[in-house]
Amino acid sequence: MEQITELSYALDTFYFLVTGALVMWMAAGFAMLESGLVRAKNTAEILTKNVALYAIACIMYMIMGYDIMYPAEAVSRWWPGISFLLGGDNSLEDVLASGGDIYYSGMADFFFQVVFVATAMSIVSGAVAERMKLWSFFIFCIFMTGFIYPMQGYWKWGGGFLDANGFLDFAGSGVVHLCGASAALAGVLLLGARKGKYGPNGEVQPIPGANMPLATLGTFILWLGWFGFNGGSELIISNVAEANNVTLVFVNTNMAAAGGVVAAMIVARLLFGKTDLTMALNGALAGLVAITAEPLTPTPLLATIIGAIGGVLVVFSIITLDKLKIDDPVGAISVHGVVGMWGLIAVVLSNGDATLGAQLMGLVTIFLWTFVASFIVWLVIKAVMGLRVSEEEEYEGVDLAECGLEAYPEFTGSKGSGI
């Protein structure tokens, strides 16, 4: 009997570690996606950002973020408490005495959560690509992962007021994706568009990404990682009902992405006459974001449709943002923000416990909090150290300016060929 409890604890913990490792892998996905969608001269810098933001996110979340988001004792449903630095794990006695309430390693919960923070932050890095100062980005990263993200995370997943008021967000269309996109939007508005992106007469100049295989690889990595992202968010697998649930989450996650690809591809073909690869990739990601708020209650057919609607939305959103001269080189605000909102609303389609009111309340709260808090932080950074590289540095590429090296020194013919 005790052995069964122990074995069950081990299985659930292992399930957490495997799914958490898959989410960590998403960091590589964002790095590849974003480095594929920027120009060659800005590639090393965005790679640096992606490696560094993951590292900073892990450290900040360990030092304070996790305690804010999941406080041992909260002050109120609006304001968490600060408990203590990451300590020991569950004792065998506590596990056995808990009657099943303590069913996996507490440290495994930290591992799973910490990789989520990095995901939210990765969303920002793409939107501000090709023109932001590297260390300004790092400073923002500290505030975002140590405070802004954990606060709104507490309101939902930590048991705060959004949770108490019936807002539903299974794996984070809102808490992770909309949050990241809102912070990105604030940064983009303060940062301005890349030079040459919008002509004097309002025309939009396409700036093609330098490396499509990387962008595609990144999308596949994210797709794979999302099985961990959504699949691990069920938090338990060790009995028949839960194993079935986790499985359904895997299937629905996969089908939503498939629906997103097909829908975005058809829309792009109808609009542009060409089957634009980047739209197919954004369609996949949109399908994934759309299903993230509720991957458990839809049938696979409905999941496909929810994903497909996400795929349609993302194409029109990207076009619209460009009309508004909001310059997002990788489409992150559309994929994670606009479609994140759709995901939150789509919960009402299949989950009887969801209400449109509660979903909208969550949506607005997450957006407003993150946007305003981020805007203030960006603004202070701008005042103190500046947000944007110089025009000359932007022209030359941020790789040389910020990293002192080139991503592809032999391919673009600009320098260092052939040494």
Added chain:
Amino acid sequence: MEQITELSYALDTFYFLVTGALVMWMAAGFAMLESGLVRAKNTAEILTKNVALYAIACIMYMIMGYDIMYPAEAVSRWWPGISFLLGGDNSLEDVLASGGDIYYSGMADFFFQVVFVATAMSIVSGAVAERMKLWSFFIFCIFMTGFIYPMQGYWKWGGGFLDANGFLDFAGSGVVHLCGASAALAGVLLLGARKGKYGPNGEVQPIPGANMPLATLGTFILWLGWFGFNGGSELIISNVAEANNVTLVFVNTNMAAAGGVVAAMIVARLLFGKTDLTMALNGALAGLVAITAEPLTPTPLLATIIGAIGGVLVVFSIITLDKLKIDDPVGAISVHGVVGMWGLIAVVLSNGDATLGAQLMGLVTIFLWTFVASFIVWLVIKAVMGLRVSEEEEYEGVDLAECGLEAYPEFTGSKGSGI
């Protein structure tokens, strides 16, 4: 006792999800492999094909393929029935009452199977690269994943006549790899060779792939994914004997690939005087395909040898197909078709239940069915919308013609450099 049953169910289901996720990851492997082996100007299109075929395969297999392949009630061993759209999962009562017969989530079986279909279809995309119309490929994909693949899958894994007659194919050297290669061959024959591949006097013009690191990455991804492909095909892991079996499958899969690399590398060195990387990669894949029909009964040493023979075969097969002017840019027909046949035959080396007759019956059936059915579908598509892009489009690259963008706009010097 019931708890043990539940826990066991959970472990087997989790094992299915993990191995299924690894197979899904193979879609990324094929995308990278194929995009590395084509020319830069045709890269975005093959990436689009790979993302889209995975999405289409998932949707078609959900809507009808799975029901054909694993019908609730079959009409006969030649013809499956159509049951119903993907429904609910096993209830706890049914699991407990089954006495161990129902030991994992039915939906997890769907998840595992659906990623296999995509694998079969990925084989086709490489062989027809650099000259096929994108949407003609998509149409074929619908038929292949919704009907052609599931039918022959039913004959073996669904309990059809091949299974009843003693044909053995553990994880699909035949059902997946030979099937994919047969469909590819039909397409290639109708499509013709790429312009310039074969000179007027029969000389073969090498057309080198644009990006060897991608091809290598793709091979490593496939190698990793194959642990899921073969390892998951044992279908159960929850007791000592089965855990040992799954482990042996992992080890043999790995050793066969290793044998394939070394053998192909030596043969290439002897034939060409150079250690051709693409042959080493094809050797790895050949080893993997060769062991797929029976990764459980050989010793690791025999598995290495079976893989090595696959590695030798693939080099000669690639040379031979070129002599026959069958233009397969990535060697897919050799790797998956020729070596798939070897894999089916090699079953008799270690599995006492196998007979050469039954293996050949399966081999011929799968090849004939898939080739003929595919040929007809390709032929109809050719008549209705055409298979091949125009000469000018082929010269310019299918990326611009079909996708309206370039995979590497700054590297090849043709366009858009430096914006």
Added chain:
Amino acid sequence: MEQITELSYALDTFYFLVTGALVMWMAAGFAMLESGLVRAKNTAEILTKNVALYAIACIMYMIMGYDIMYPAEAVSRWWPGISFLLGGDNSLEDVLASGGDIYYSGMADFFFQVVFVATAMSIVSGAVAERMKLWSFFIFCIFMTGFIYPMQGYWKWGGGFLDANGFLDFAGSGVVHLCGASAALAGVLLLGARKGKYGPNGEVQPIPGANMPLATLGTFILWLGWFGFNGGSELIISNVAEANNVTLVFVNTNMAAAGGVVAAMIVARLLFGKTDLTMALNGALAGLVAITAEPLTPTPLLATIIGAIGGVLVVFSIITLDKLKIDDPVGAISVHGVVGMWGLIAVVLSNGDATLGAQLMGLVTIFLWTFVASFIVWLVIKAVMGLRVSEEEEYEGVDLAECGLEAYPEFTGSKGSGI
């Protein structure tokens, strides 16, 4: 009761297979890292080396390495016995009769160990890049993976004299990483620096890598794989205490890498005025190597610090080796050797069972054995077939000389453009 034992065996075996698969994935990581850090003209060759060394390592370790490292009956603690070729697995009877001593598949242990050998060998390939003859490398690989590595592995993990004398090395900062780096150093000293790397007046000429996204991808792959590398080295997960342990290992591994990134990035910025991406990547790897000798006893905060010190060390080590004109194109000797030593010493910071004396004894033993044995093997190879390609081949690139193809035929403008 027996069912619980069986289920527990299955879970531990599955845990081994999953973590082993992650370690296998590190082979792809090294391939991408190294191919990103060399010049375009030497890329296909290093890819070939990485695929081939993995295959050779698997075969040699199966044929003899595993038996040396984990002999059924050892001759002494200095000299193992040779037992027999890889045979069957544990019987159910033995498992049940063992009272928990036999708790996972013996073949799974082989699978886990075999991927470690390949890791050690991968370290060598990077350091000797861009100038070594391919088949000379292969010959060395045979001796390294079949004998040199297994001998010192036996001394620690096989129960030899290092283990008996209290030397601690959880997952191989010494047995794997320092070992690989020591073999690399011997090779590099005999091989000499690349042409043009060090000027006549002692100045160091930077030779930038051709593809930073690949190097970054490789680092992320290694980071992910390291969860398997360290996480699997706990060897058991099936009860509460062990599940907690494995989790802590995952968390500490992640935090050490994060600490390494941030520290290396700051040091690079201070030293060079630029945020050098390659230093950030080396910082991540240094953090991972540093924590590998003891990822279980530190708190996550201490793990972060241990990793950060590794990140500082690696930057200074790379600079110092260049001053000593030891030419290591990818920094492998610094990352795995210098930081591997730091990892071994850092064990005393958190593990009360460790003594500085025992750690230094292990460190010196592993280094001396591997360096001397490797030096002799390299020397013999040099005498018999030569180590280094001709000057002309080096100038032209080893890709054409050794592999007969180019990694990027269309990007560098040298040949074959546009066919």
